[in-house]
Amino acid sequence: MLPTRFVRPAGGAAESANLYVANCGPAVGLSLSDVAAAFGAFGEVAGVHLADGSGARVVVCFADACSARAAVAAWGGGAPCGALRGRTLHIRYSLPQPPPSAASDAAPVALDAEELGVPGVYLVKDFVTAEEEKELLAAVDARPWRRLAKRRVQHYGHAFLYETRNVDTKQFLGELPSFLSNVLEKIASFPGLDDERQAIDQLTVNEYSPGVGLSPHIDTHSAFDGPIFSLSLAGSCIMEFRKYSQGSRQPQPVAITDTEEENQSENPAHSSGSIRKAIFLPPRSMLVMSGEGRYAWHHYIPHHKVDIVRGNAVRRGRRRVSFTFRKVRSGPCRCEHSQFCDSQRDSARSSGGIEEDIRSHGMAS
Numbered sequence: 001m002l003p004t005r006f007v008r009p010a011g012g013a014a015e016s017a018n019l020y021v022a023n024c025g026p027a028v029g030l031s032l033s034d035v036a037a038a039f040g041a042f043g044e045v046a047g048v049h050l051a052d053g054s055g056a057r058v059v060v061c062f063a064d065a066c067s068a069r070a071a072v073a074a075w076g077g078g079a080p081c082g083a084l085r086g087r088t089l090h091i092r093y094s095l096p097q098p099p100p101s102a103a104s105d106a107a108p109v110a111l112d113a114e115e116l117g118v119p120g121v122y123l124v125k126d127f128v129t130a131e132e133e134k135e136l137l138a139a140v141d142a143r144p145w146r147r148l149a150k151r152r153v154q155h156y157g158h159a160f161l162y163e164t165r166n167v168d169t170k171q172f173l174g175e176l177p178s179f180l181s182n183v184l185e186k187i188a189s190f191p192g193l194d195d196e197r198q199a200i201d202q203l204t205v206n207e208y209s210p211g212v213g214l215s216p217h218i219d220t221h222s223a224f225d226g227p228i229f230s231l232s233l234a235g236s237c238i239m240e241f242r243k244y245s246q247g248s249r250q251p252q253p254v255a256i257t258d259t260e261e262e263n264q265s266e267n268p269a270h271s272s273g274s275i276r277k278a279i280f281l282p283p284r285s286m287l288v289m290s291g292e293g294r295y296a297w298h299h300y301i302p303h304h305k306v307d308i309v310r311g312n313a314v315r316r317g318r319r320r321v322s323f324t325f326r327k328v329r330s331g332p333c334r335c336e337h338s339q340f341c342d343s344q345r346d347s348a349r350s351s352g353g354i355e356e357d358i359r360s361h362g363m364a365s
Contacts, residue, residue, distance in 0.1 A: 015065050015068065015069060015093055016065055017046075017061060017068050018060070018096065019061075019062070019091050020057065020059055020093070021051075021057065021091050022057045022091075023056060023087055024057070025057060028087065029085065032049075033048075035048045035060065035084070036048045036060075038081070038083040039062070042071040042074070043062050043064060043070065044063035045061065045063075059094055071091070072091055072093075075089050076089070106278075106308065107240055107276040109280050109307075109310065110277065110278065111309075112125075112279075115279075116241070116278075117277065118243075118277055118292075118293040118297055119291055120289065120291030120292050121290075121294075121297075123279060123281070123286070124286045125284070125285045126284050127285055128286075130284070132182065133234070135179065136183070136233060137233055137321060139177070139179040140205050150212045151212055154203075155173065155203070156173060156177060156203040156204075157173055157176055157202040157203055158171065158172065158328050159171060159173060165217075165220045165223065166220055169328060169330075176200070176203055190229075190288065200325045200326065201328055202224070202325070202326045202327065203323060203324065203325050203326075205322070205323055205324075206321065206322045206324070207320075207321050208235070208322070209318070210315075211303060211304065213303035214300050215300055216240075216298040217300065218294075219289075220342060221295060221333035221335060221341045221342055221344075222332060222341075222342050222343040223326075223329060225330070225333075226327050230287045230289070230325075231284075231286050231324075232284070233283060233284065233320070233321045234317060234318075234319050235316055235317030235321075236280065236281060236282050236283055238280055238301070239299055239300070240276060240302060241277045242277075242297065242298045242299075242300075280309050283317075283320075295341070
């Protein structure tokens with residue numbers, strides 16, 4: 001969870017019970033308890049917090065503004081502070097900054113798949129151990145990354161073609177590497193998917209920095225067969241699911257470039273006429289999308305640096321790395337969700353349905 005943040009008052013002159021103190025903290029040999037004891041000479045200290053990651057700036061929170069004013073008067077003028085090893089302190093008043101609030105139209109965030117209620121979607125927490133997580137991250141970091149506009153990727157088995165949202169089945173990159181053996185064994189033993197599960201032969205590794213998400217999409221039906229397995233490592237995020245009614249669903253683009261895929265925004269208009277649900281994905285958790293949840297629900301990751309989960313602000317880590325395991329399809333898809341299925345749409349076109357398809361999208365002359 002996020003610690004309380006502090007900001008300088010507008011105009012810089014307003015007094016408060018909180019002081020931002022620079023040139024003070026563990027990085028310069030002063031523990032937080034040392035700082036609390038020293039500033040305690042001016043009144044009750046409610047707490048001392050690191051102001052940032054430098055270790056050389058702290059926020060001292062007094063129980064009242066009078067105590068803070070006395071500290072500023074004594075040590076804010078640039079004279080060496082004997083109680084803190086003669087350091088010259090740089091002090092200003094600070095105000096608590098409330099955590100960012102959730103968007104007014106944000107979907108409620110579930111903590112498990114049962115609460116989420118999307119058919120065919122499962123979440124297994126602690127699917128790998130902390131040690132296994134380190135080993136997996138070390139393995140991919142030892143291999144070359146491909147950089148997209150806002151994230152880095154690696155492909156194994158078959159490369160994903162962003163231009164067509166498909167895979168090139170003629171371009172085989174080799175068997176999945178041995179460092180994945182333990183994860184693949186766990187996937188193979190996952191309960192409840194016996195009718196759908198097939199041997200995994202494709203992996204896409206995505207590295208996300210804070211604030212980078214993924215646009216709403218359904219993994220292409222004609223490209224991948226059966227369930228999608230997505231393992232979250234190093235950081236957390238929220239994933240939202242949307243199911244559109246047949247009449248209001250916006251068609252997915254047929255072709256798209258790397259940059260376009262990266263820069264698509266969360267279009268508010270795109271969310272109209274849909275059922276929206278969200279789930280929190282903690283590090284080391286495995287999300288499984290099968291059946292209806294895989295073939296008929298769009299999923300996406302909001303482009304946030306901070307996620308709001310049950311009223312709490314959860315800051316995304318320095319990086320989040322996802323391992324997405326899939327089975328490359330060898331024939332056309334025959335799923336029950338034809339309105340979302342490119343295989344069945346293409347079949348309808350080849351059977352003379354293309355004129356109706358054109359008319360339905362307002363493209364007829």
